[in-house]
Amino acid sequence: MPSANPQSPPYTVAVLGGGIAGLSLAIGLQRHGVPFHLYESAHAFAEVGAGVGFGPNSIRAMQLLDPRIRESYDRLATGNSDRKGTWLEFRMGCDWRSGTDWKGNDARSNGMVKGDVDGEERPTRIQVGDKITELNTTVDGKPFGQSSVHRAAFLDELVALIPKQKVSFNHRVVAIDDLGAEGVRIRFEHGETATADAAVGCDGIKSRVRRIVLGEDNPAAHPSFTGKYAYRGLVPMDQAVALLGDGLARNSVMYTGYHGHVITMPIEHGATMNVVAFRTKPDGKWEDERWVLPTRKEDMRADFKGFGPSVRDILSLVQTPDLWALFDYPPAETYFKGRVCLLGDAAHASTPHQGSGAGMAIEDAFVLSNLLGKVDDAREIETAFQAFDRIRRPRTQKLVTTSKEAGELWDLEAAGIGDDMEKFRADVQVRMDWIWDVDLEGQLREGKKGVF
Ligand SMILES: Cc1cc2nc3c(=O)[nH]c(=O)nc-3n(C[C@H](O)[C@H](O)[C@H](O)COP(=O)(O)OP(=O)(O)OC[C@H]3O[C@@H](n4cnc5c(N)ncnc54)[C@H](O)[C@@H]3O)c2cc1C
Numbered sequence: 001m002p003s004a005n006p007q008s009p010p011y012t013v014a015v016l017g018g019g020i021a022g023l024s025l026a027i028g029l030q031r032h033g034v035p036f037h038l039y040e041s042a043h044a045f046a047e048v049g050a051g052v053g054f055g056p057n058s059i060r061a062m063q064l065l066d067p068r069i070r071e072s073y074d075r076l077a078t079g080n081s082d083r084k085g086t087w088l089e090f091r092m093g094c095d096w097r098s099g100t101d102w103k104g105n106d107a108r109s110n111g112m113v114k115g116d117v118d119g120e121e122r123p124t125r126i127q128v129g130d131k132i133t134e135l136n137t138t139v140d141g142k143p144f145g146q147s148s149v150h151r152a153a154f155l156d157e158l159v160a161l162i163p164k165q166k167v168s169f170n171h172r173v174v175a176i177d178d179l180g181a182e183g184v185r186i187r188f189e190h191g192e193t194a195t196a197d198a199a200v201g202c203d204g205i206k207s208r209v210r211r212i213v214l215g216e217d218n219p220a221a222h223p224s225f226t227g228k229y230a231y232r233g234l235v236p237m238d239q240a241v242a243l244l245g246d247g248l249a250r251n252s253v254m255y256t257g258y259h260g261h262v263i264t265m266p267i268e269h270g271a272t273m274n275v276v277a278f279r280t281k282p283d284g285k286w287e288d289e290r291w292v293l294p295t296r297k298e299d300m301r302a303d304f305k306g307f308g309p310s311v312r313d314i315l316s317l318v319q320t321p322d323l324w325a326l327f328d329y330p331p332a333e334t335y336f337k338g339r340v341c342l343l344g345d346a347a348h349a350s351t352p353h354q355g356s357g358a359g360m361a362i363e364d365a366f367v368l369s370n371l372l373g374k375v376d377d378a379r380e381i382e383t384a385f386q387a388f389d390r391i392r393r394p395r396t397q398k399l400v401t402t403s404k405e406a407g408e409l410w411d412l413e414a415a416g417i418g419d420d421m422e423k424f425r426a427d428v429q430v431r432m433d434w435i436w437d438v439d440l441e442g443q444l445r446e447g448k449k450g451v452f
Pocket residue numbers: 016017018019020021022039040041042046051052053054171172173174202203204205206207208209230232276324343344345346350351352355356357358359360361
């Protein structure tokens with residue numbers, strides 16, 4: 001894999017995996033003139049047909065990584081139709097069990113945590129009863145609420161920014177040999193090999209590269225079931241509006257409940273309502289080899305039979321839901337070994353309960369591509385990986401932990417909180433701050449300090 005450009009640094013990077021993480025890294029490397037080649041196991045780039053939400057931190061990361069990503073995102077993104085500054089409107093999705101002032105019957109009759117209804121001019125806020133909490137989230141100085149895109153459409157935009165000749169499909173990594181000063185040799189399932197000065201594993205939650213970096217026998221190298229699963233589906237907006245009305249269908253809403261919750265949000269410029277319905281598995285075990293199962297609408301509805309009519313109505317609209325077992329990775333003691341590094345889910349797969357896994361991958365890509373852009377001798381690559389590990393591991397590991405806690409919070413299972421909605425509100429009001437308010441350029445400066 002020779003360096004394409006005589007001006008480029010005299011080393012090459014193999015990007016292993018072409019999801020949001022791998023593509024973002026490739027775009028960043030390209031921007032910094034770092035020669036790379038991307039190897040993807042599938043025969044084409046692909047994403048699931050569902051929505052993915054991004055917080056203000058992710059939008060800023062897109063801008064920093066490559067303004068063209070931000071432009072594409074802005075073109076594709078869908079926010080709330082009227083509650084522009086609201087992240088999620090929290091509502092009760094089933095009857096309350098304990099006696100509080102906010103006894104709920106059903107979301108439509110008793111919204112419990114309402115968001116801002118006044119449009120653009122207000123910061124993101126959460127309201128419980130008459131108590132309002134402002135989260136003061138902004139992008140480019142403007143209030144920023146829920147914002148999401150159709151995954152496949154977003155991925156297509158990332159793909160368009162990478163030259164085709166820099167990508168090889170049908171290349172499943174099975175092993176990586178450490179060649180010392182010569183870099184790495186990557187071995188693929190079909191027997192071919194490729195060499196590079198360094199490799200970055202962006203191969204997701206079933207990462208082969210993680211097992212290579214951490215060691216097959218290391219428990220942290222393997223994903224663990226988080227005790228929850230989710231049904232995912234899409235609903236044509238006209239059907240959603242007919243059943244729920246504009247206010248609920250066209251704005252992002254979370255219906256909390258006991259051991260389960262449902263999130264709806266508009267995507268595809270309001271043409272579709274994205275539905276994700278989460279449930280706790282009572283035995284906490286997942287034994288099926290498959291993590292994504294086709295399921296029947298009747299089974300999904302039966303799973304939510306204790307919920308109120310709004311939730312049951314929403315689920316009745318989802319035609320062909322898939323069921324996703326939710327796994328995450330235990331904390332890794334390092335994100336790199338020699339010339340091999342991990343990025344995105346391969347490094348820190350988390351549950352989706354704070355909607356931030358893909359955003360963290362984009363942040364990672366910004367930081368690592370900048371650090372590698374400073375390397376002008378292959379011998380410094382490890383220094384860049386070390387700096388990446390130092391500044392990114394604490395933040396991304398924190399997401400894994402807090403995201404799992406958030407799943408318990410949304411399902412009214414959190415220790416010391418349960419269905420006490422005052423405590424719920426107090427927790428929600430600060431839960432997202434550290435994710436959304438990060439100073440990424442500051443992080444990068446910190447990473448470069450004393451090194452580059
Ligand atoms: C239900 C659900 C909802 C979510 N919602 C959100 C959200 O709203 N916001 C958010 O920010 N995040 C969300 N996430 C998390 C987000 O989806 C992930 O963090 C993100 O997609 C990870 O991207 P990735 O590129 O690291 O991994 P992946 O998307 O898994 O990509 C890995 C790529 O590597 C390839 N690959 C795998 N093995 C190999 C190999 N051996 N050799 C070569 N290639 C290989 C795969 O084919 C794939 O293309 C959600 C996750 C779930 C499960």
